[in-house]
Amino acid sequence: MTAPVLRVDNVTKRFGGFLALQNVELHVNAGERLGLIGPNGSGKTTLINCISGALFNDEGSIVFEGHDITRMPAHRRARLGVARSFQIPKPFRSMSVLENLRIPLEYAAWSRAEHRRITDEAMDVLKQIGLEQRAHDNSAGLTQVDMRKLELARALAAKPRLLVSDEAMAGLSSSEVDEILEILLALNRRGVAVIMIEHIMRAVMRFSERVVVLDAGQKIAEGTPAEIVRNPQVERAYLGE
Amino acid sequence: MKGRAFWASIVAVLVAGLVLTGVVSNEYYFNALYVILQGAIMAVAWNVLGGFTGYVNFGSAGFFAVGAYTSIALGKAFGPSLPLPVMIAVAALVCGLIGLGLGYLTLRLKGVYFSIATLAMAIVFETLMNNWSYVGGARGAYILTPDSHLWFNSYIEMLFMVMLLLTLGSVVVSRALNASRLGRGLAAIRDDEVAAECAGVPTLRLKLISATVMGAMMGVAGAPYPYFVTFVDPASAFSLFVAVNAIAMPMIGGTAHWIGPVIGALLVGTAQQVITVTVSSELNVLVVGVMLVLFITLAPQGIVGLAQKYLARRAR
Numbered sequence A: 001m002t003a004p005v006l007r008v009d010n011v012t013k014r015f016g017g018f019l020a021l022q023n024v025e026l027h028v029n030a031g032e033r034l035g036l037i038g039p040n041g042s043g044k045t046t047l048i049n050c051i052s053g054a055l056f057n058d059e060g061s062i063v064f065e066g067h068d069i070t071r072m073p074a075h076r077r078a079r080l081g082v083a084r085s086f087q088i089p090k091p092f093r094s095m096s097v098l099e100n101l102r103i104p105l106e107y108a109a110w111s112r113a114e115h116r117r118i119t120d121e122a123m124d125v126l127k128q129i130g131l132e133q134r135a136h137d138n139s140a141g142l143t144q145v146d147m148r149k150l151e152l153a154r155a156l157a158a159k160p161r162l163l164v165s166d167e168a169m170a171g172l173s174s175s176e177v178d179e180i181l182e183i184l185l186a187l188n189r190r191g192v193a194v195i196m197i198e199h200i201m202r203a204v205m206r207f208s209e210r211v212v213v214l215d216a217g218q219k220i221a222e223g224t225p226a227e228i229v230r231n232p233q234v235e236r237a238y239l240g241e
Numbered sequence B: 001m002k003g004r005a006f007w008a009s010i011v012a013v014l015v016a017g018l019v020l021t022g023v024v025s026n027e028y029y030f031n032a033l034y035v036i037l038q039g040a041i042m043a044v045a046w047n048v049l050g051g052f053t054g055y056v057n058f059g060s061a062g063f064f065a066v067g068a069y070t071s072i073a074l075g076k077a078f079g080p081s082l083p084l085p086v087m088i089a090v091a092a093l094v095c096g097l098i099g100l101g102l103g104y105l106t107l108r109l110k111g112v113y114f115s116i117a118t119l120a121m122a123i124v125f126e127t128l129m130n131n132w133s134y135v136g137g138a139r140g141a142y143i144l145t146p147d148s149h150l151w152f153n154s155y156i157e158m159l160f161m162v163m164l165l166l167t168l169g170s171v172v173v174s175r176a177l178n179a180s181r182l183g184r185g186l187a188a189i190r191d192d193e194v195a196a197e198c199a200g201v202p203t204l205r206l207k208l209i210s211a212t213v214m215g216a217m218m219g220v221a222g223a224p225y226p227y228f229v230t231f232v233d234p235a236s237a238f239s240l241f242v243a244v245n246a247i248a249m250p251m252i253g254g255t256a257h258w259i260g261p262v263i264g265a266l267l268v269g270t271a272q273q274v275i276t277v278t279v280s281s282e283l284n285v286l287v288v289g290v291m292l293v294l295f296i297t298l299a300p301q302g303i304v305g306l307a308q309k310y311l312a313r314r315a316r
Helices: A044-052 A074-080 A097-106 A118-129 A144-157 A174-189 A201-207 A225-230 A232-239 B003-023 B027-052 B060-078 B084-106 B111-130 B155-179 B181-191 B193-198 B203-222 B225-229 B240-253 B259-278 B283-298 B302-315
Strands: A004-015 A018-029 A033-037 A059-064 A082-085 A162-166 A193-197 A210-215 A218-223
Touching: A004 A044, A004 A193, A018 A044, A018 A059, A018 A193, A018 A218, A033 A044, A033 A174, A033 A201, A044 A074, A044 A082, A044 A162, A044 A193, A074 A082, A074 B193, A082 A144, A097 A118, A097 A144, A097 B181, A118 A144, A118 A174, A144 A162, A144 A174, A162 A174, A174 A193, A174 A201, A193 A201, A201 A225, A210 A225, A210 A232, A218 A225, A218 A232, A225 A232, B003 B155, B027 B060, B027 B155, B027 B181, B027 B203, B027 B225, B027 B240, B027 B259, B060 B084, B060 B111, B060 B203, B060 B225, B060 B240, B084 B111, B084 B155, B084 B203, B155 B181, B155 B203, B155 B225, B155 B259, B181 B193, B181 B203, B193 B203, B240 B259, B240 B283, B240 B302, B259 B283, B259 B302
Parallel strands: A033 A193, A033 A210, A082 A162, A162 A193
Antiparallel strands: A004 A018, A004 A059, A210 A218
16 A cells, blocks of 8 residues: 555635535545545535645645645646646637647646657647647637547646546547546556546446545545445435435 | 847848938937837737736836836936936836736736726826826926937937837847747636646746736836926826727737737827828827727737738638
């Protein structure tokens, strides 16, 4: 058992009087595939916003590879190796697909880059993702599935050791889901730990080694996918009494 | 434009300017060119924050006027013998710091809130100048044109060359910025700030740099102004027209590329001068307004955007 890459301890986040996260604990081991599920509004996105630095948690701590990143701005977390993709794709619309990847390569991965030619590195990433045909197309004109791939490619270009994938498959067709799933698995085989947030249970079950379930801002269950589907508390959270 | 062609055209423009001062003796032309170049610097400066970074600044006149008032204050304090380049440098410093300060206070605001904050800043500075009697207060200040004008035939010819140098300088800075890693970071901020931050771009720091450069450039544009008009009062220095031009020129030229504001400034500035002479000076305000409306509705990417679209279609 290796030391966890990410350790979330007692994280609480309030929005005014609303408790979005309450004493959430979570850890991700090196190279692990963790599924994060929960009904709508259960705090999944808030949690990963706290992990990636888009939001600061009110209480608790977040430690990544031994660094306390609780109060660290998002761009420094990205430099340390925490990357995320967005639920609603946020491409840099004025740029081509290739140029989109230059940003994380030049910023997030700058200190860790081998300083080869940035364009070659960006092309490599696009080949891994299967977007190399679109390299010079404008990113604003991509199809939904390509847009999702670009999100992952851009996260990947930051050379992360932890990737947080926020609903990369929502709204995609079954074959497209498989495509994205393959990309995430291939990424994981190269040693990147992945937290996958997803509503598509088929994908979560196939992908995850371990699943964490959130409901109303609290962790209600944790275990292997097989354990989770049999958990009565999880069933209650999703279907009610 | 490739490096060599770019530098060649910079030198060519400079030489053309020098030749002009030797050949043309009618001072009106240098007056007109001065105004156009002043607009060009303001447009290039505005574009650093407004075009590259995506933060629309309505307070350009504030920076411009503070640059002008820096010269006036320095002239009062150290006498008219203080060389113009020193005044320009000090104005750049002062306005750069104001840009930094304004950025620090307001760049956490998004979109229209930021724009309103910049407008408010200009009003604050106008009020300050109105009440600072040392630089003339609301009555304004007269500035004597210095006697010496180097080897040029008249003071305005020298002022024109100073402005030309400053314009070329700001174009060089803006182009270098646009093509750099920093410039790509700014473009990422403009496109999506949250995604930029998550891609490792230190968004706050880059925005502050951008605001500082913008402020310094605008201060530079304002610093020689008192010597150009010889009478400055807050109402003319903080004129809304300065701010409107600084926005209209890049918008019409195209904001995403460094050449956009230059094209816009030359076009709008020249049109204004021609109309002022041939029709009336009031009408040129209307012309900017109409041009702005036309471009924003018909070609929101400006002239550069139109050209790029045309070239892309031809390439296909």
